Amino acid sequence: xxxxxxxxxxxxxxxxxxxxxxxxxxxxxxxxxxxxxxxxxxxxxxxxxxxxxxxxxxxxxxxxxxxxxxxxxxxxxxxxxxxxxxxxxxxxxxxxxxxxxxxxxxxxxxxxxxxxxxxxxxxxxxxxxxxxxxxxxxxxxxxxxxxxxxxxxxxxxxxxxxxxxxxxxxxxxxxxxxxxxxxxxxxxxxxxxxxxxxxxxxxxxxxxxxxxxxxxx
Ligand code: MD3
Ligand code: FE
Numbered sequence: 001x002x003x004x005x006x007x008x009x010x011x012x013x014x015x016x017x018x019x020x021x022x023x024x025x026x027x028x029x030x031x032x033x034x035x036x037x038x039x040x041x042x043x044x045x046x047x048x049x050x051x052x053x054x055x056x057x058x059x060x061x062x063x064x065x066x067x068x069x070x071x072x073x074x075x076x077x078x079x080x081x082x083x084x085x086x087x088x089x090x091x092x093x094x095x096x097x098x099x100x101x102x103x104x105x106x107x108x109x110x111x112x113x114x115x116x117x118x119x120x121x122x123x124x125x126x127x128x129x130x131x132x133x134x135x136x137x138x139x140x141x142x143x144x145x146x147x148x149x150x151x152x153x154x155x156x157x158x159x160x161x162x163x164x165x166x167x168x169x170x171x172x173x174x175x176x177x178x179x180x181x182x183x184x185x186x187x188x189x190x191x192x193x194x195x196x197x198x199x200x201x202x203x204x205x206x207x208x209x210x211x212x213x214x215x216x217x
Contacts, residue, residue, distance in 0.1 A: 016110075019160070019172060022146075022184030024111045030150050031177040033103060037211070038152060038203055040097045041123055044068050047094050048086050050125050056080065062130040063193075069096040071120040071216040073139065080139050082120055082216040096121050103179070104148040104213035111181035113146045118213035126156065126208040128198035134165055134190045137214070145215035146183030152176055152211075153204030154196060161190040174210075176201065 017025040030037060050064035053075045067073060071082040072093045085092055100121055108116035124132075137147060151174040158180075161169040167190065174180065182189070196208055 019170075019180070020186050020189070022186035023160075023180065023182050023189075025172070025174075026107055026110060026179040026181070028177050029107060029110075029179040030103060030152070033099060034152060034177055034203060036099055037103075037150070038209070040099065041152075041209055041211075044094045044097075044123065048088070048091075050123075051088065061132075062127075063132055064125040064127075064130075066123050066125075067121060068094045068100070068123065069119055069121045073120065073122045073214075073216075082139060100211065100213070103150065104211075107148050107150075107179045107181055108146055108183075111146065111183065113181065113183050116146060116148070116213075116215070118148070118215055120214045120216040122212045122214070124210040124212070126154070126193070126196040126210070128206060129195050130193075130208075131195040132193040134159065134161065134169070134192040136188050136190055137212075138188065140214050140216050142215060143187050146181050146187065148213040149174075149180045149182070150211040150213075151178045151180075152209040153201045154199045154206070154208040156196055156208050156210075157194040159192045159194060160186075163188060163190070165190055176203070 014028040048066045050066050052060050052064050054060055056079045073082055104118050105116055155175040158172050158174045159169045161167040
């Protein structure tokens, strides 16, 4: 028998996966907003272009970054930090679009974090080969606040481990329109992204974008 349901143009694969305590994937949750999200990313990148920043150790990152919101995440020889202005032009980051905020707040609520009030949105852009090594996100002030991540464009293999870098890791594929909420006991887990495989996405071409929403202050 043919499951015609899956061929119907109105079918959206929206479902929920619990990855580990405190972390939930909302598959397809950004699908109906994808075109508008990508238009906002384009607009923001027109104001504050993507940069390949250097780690404190002096290595160029393979992921290009920009930000919107009251604070943006940056790195250079002085270290990792959030700041209210872009190092390139000394101007405030573009405001966080209402659509970005609404999507992040709704996802956090669905994952059990009502009242999430993000003030920072880091926009990561991956090209083929770009990766993010295992790390913890610990530049924020309140680890009681979750991080909401929205994936757009080419799929990536995401890696998450435990509280020690040496803990064994699990892999999960994150594809276009998946949202992940990391909170509670998962908030300080080590995580990373394996090198992006080349491909062509109808909306983003050869790129993957990831938005991470945080309460930085
Ligand atoms: C797990 N970005 O920008 S988002 C980052 O796909 C970052 O660009 C990745 O890690 C990306 O810091 C992954 C998913 C994510 C974000 C925060 C986490 C996973 C997390 C915090 C704790 C545990
Ligand atoms: Fe991270």
